Amino acid sequence: MWRGYWIRTRWWFFAFLILLLAQSLTNIVTFTGGASGTPAIAGISFRPFAQRPQQIVRLSDTFKGFEWAHFFRDNLPELVTLFAVLLGAAGVIPRRSGRLFTLSLPVSREQLLMAFAVTCVCELAALALTAALSVPLFALLAGQSFPIADALVYALNSFVGGAVFFFVALLFSAIFKNWTRRAGAAIAIAVGNLIFVELFPVPGAYTPVGLMSGESYFRGGSLQLPALAAWLLVAAALFIVEVRSLEQRDF
Amino acid sequence: MSESNVVEAAGLEKRYGTVPALDGLSLRVPAGSIFGLLGRNGAGKTTSIKVLMGMVRPTAGNVSVFGLAPHEPAAGIEIRRRVGFVDESRDLYERLTAEQIIGVIARFYPRWRNDLAARYLRQFAIPSNRVIKQLSRGTRTKLSVLLALCRCPDLVILDEATSGLDPDAAEEVLQALVSYAGQDGGTVLFSSHQLTEVEQVADHIAIIDEGRTKVAGSLDELRESYRSIEFVFDNEAPKPDLSSPGVVRIKSAGRAMVVLASSNAEQIIDEVRGMRPVSIDLRPVSIKELFLESIVKGN
Numbered sequence A: 001m002w003r004g005y006w007i008r009t010r011w012w013f014f015a016f017l018i019l020l021l022a023q024s025l026t027n028i029v030t031f032t033g034g035a036s037g038t039p040a041i042a043g044i045s046f047r048p049f050a051q052r053p054q055q056i057v058r059l060s061d062t063f064k065g066f067e068w069a070h071f072f073r074d075n076l077p078e079l080v081t082l083f084a085v086l087l088g089a090a091g092v093i094p095r096r097s098g099r100l101f102t103l104s105l106p107v108s109r110e111q112l113l114m115a116f117a118v119t120c121v122c123e124l125a126a127l128a129l130t131a132a133l134s135v136p137l138f139a140l141l142a143g144q145s146f147p148i149a150d151a152l153v154y155a156l157n158s159f160v161g162g163a164v165f166f167f168v169a170l171l172f173s174a175i176f177k178n179w180t181r182r183a184g185a186a187i188a189i190a191v192g193n194l195i196f197v198e199l200f201p202v203p204g205a206y207t208p209v210g211l212m213s214g215e216s217y218f219r220g221g222s223l224q225l226p227a228l229a230a231w232l233l234v235a236a237a238l239f240i241v242e243v244r245s246l247e248q249r250d251f
Numbered sequence B: 001m002s003e004s005n006v007v008e009a010a011g012l013e014k015r016y017g018t019v020p021a022l023d024g025l026s027l028r029v030p031a032g033s034i035f036g037l038l039g040r041n042g043a044g045k046t047t048s049i050k051v052l053m054g055m056v057r058p059t060a061g062n063v064s065v066f067g068l069a070p071h072e073p074a075a076g077i078e079i080r081r082r083v084g085f086v087d088e089s090r091d092l093y094e095r096l097t098a099e100q101i102i103g104v105i106a107r108f109y110p111r112w113r114n115d116l117a118a119r120y121l122r123q124f125a126i127p128s129n130r131v132i133k134q135l136s137r138g139t140r141t142k143l144s145v146l147l148a149l150c151r152c153p154d155l156v157i158l159d160e161a162t163s164g165l166d167p168d169a170a171e172e173v174l175q176a177l178v179s180y181a182g183q184d185g186g187t188v189l190f191s192s193h194q195l196t197e198v199e200q201v202a203d204h205i206a207i208i209d210e211g212r213t214k215v216a217g218s219l220d221e222l223r224e225s226y227r228s229i230e231f232v233f234d235n236e237a238p239k240p241d242l243s244s245p246g247v248v249r250i251k252s253a254g255r256a257m258v259v260l261a262s263s264n265a266e267q268i269i270d271e272v273r274g275m276r277p278v279s280i281d282l283r284p285v286s287i288k289e290l291f292l293e294s295i296v297k298g299n
Helices: A004-030 A051-058 A063-090 A098-102 A109-141 A148-175 A179-199 A208-213 A217-220 A225-248 B044-053 B074-081 B098-105 B114-123 B137-149 B167-185 B195-201 B219-225 B264-274 B287-294
Strands: B005-016 B018-028 B034-038 B060-065 B083-086 B155-159 B187-192 B204-209 B212-220 B227-232 B247-253 B256-261 B279-284
Touching: A004 A063, A004 A109, A004 B098, A004 B204, A051 A148, A063 A148, A063 A179, A063 A208, A063 A217, A098 B098, A098 B137, A109 A225, A109 B167, A148 A208, A148 A217, A148 A225, A208 A217, A208 A225, B005 B044, B005 B187, B018 B034, B018 B060, B018 B187, B018 B204, B034 B044, B034 B195, B044 B060, B044 B098, B044 B155, B044 B187, B044 B264, B060 B187, B074 B083, B074 B167, B083 B137, B098 B114, B114 B137, B114 B167, B137 B155, B137 B167, B155 B167, B167 B187, B167 B195, B195 B287, B204 B219, B204 B287, B212 B287, B227 B264, B247 B287, B256 B264, B264 B279
Parallel strands: B018 B212, B034 B187, B034 B204, B083 B155, B155 B187
Antiparallel strands: B005 B018, B005 B060, B204 B212, B227 B256, B227 B279, B247 B256
């Protein structure tokens, strides 16, 4: 089944990968600052949202600040979330293209769901990792440097947040028949989370959107492992709910 | 399960909310038979098949395929391993080519025969490198049949497999099924409302309507036992309640009364003779007549 699901979703994967790599390259080409150290962020407030242009200007004094403000805080989480929602909303049992054919295979629905989830989660991990690692790679081409360890942390943050939104969208695929409703509901939750982070930055930092931005790591250099682990558990719980739901469903 | 029956269902019910899709359906599909499931649109054919495939959980009643309950997860897997299934929509993975889908599917079935797949690809003229989305409905059907037969199943289930096909393509599909049943001793269960094709290939049938089995049995036995008896009277035909067993339906119009009998034609004739008909005509019943007489018309 892995192969079937990979073939079904691979064009989305490649499209998002190309989009992220292009965005990463464009960011580096458009970087006009000169410093390569860590930006002086002590005096920069990241909220409210309306002040973001001024924050970006100040962060853009350094390459590291510029890349975080543009790519790791915005481009990567946004596109990973969108990719995750599209995958999840597609659902394990497609509405079209092989619906009953899939169900007629000699596998349990749990196995189908597991194959689909693992395929999609691997794609999410590969997308986040490749896109994040493109920054230190492309930086060399532009005569800059970006720590690989930082890129890996941002990739991990984006992956965990993306996985949560994937399982949320997957759960909606059991509730809504219409694909746009599934995706719309999952995106609405992501937008709601973003608003929550803007309004309540301290607790918001521990939500999927807050984690994906990598702001805590950017500010303090520490990885939010307990929060990441907790959200992975939430993703696992959503998966279990989806398994139970799928086993009872009529097609 | 009786050893001679591959599929058995009794009192099978499925309700979607308050709407009954199956309302006490009974079914016995003998091993090695070509079994035609006949019924109008919405009669319950597709729901019955979905129940057999474990895609729909019955609300009540008993059902078994190879003696296993299809709605139980482990049993369902075993059933689907032994069943080749062609669904009404022929909805395969559109983005894959025929070659790719064969590669994906073959891994699920230990008895998969690549030689048979190659033979059917040639025989059905299926372009193996073109994505399924670009294939015609007829070619998709043939590919679905290929995927169902090459796994060497004990039972092939087809839901309206030939609907929408041109006669040539339909004939090819039917011949492949007859050949599978004849040479490999497999069982075929197919739903259809094409009476001619059912008569052409089936040896057993069940006519279902409103989620219930109206008529079932071997085609030869049904042809042998069912009779249409027309009585003509001098005056207006009576509308009696006949007590003889085997009366399926009585229709009186003008001077004529027609009785559809599932058996005991002679006993029915004797009973009606007491009403002094001027003529009696006894004749066999075609499957078409049986079908039309069995289903509920209008209200």
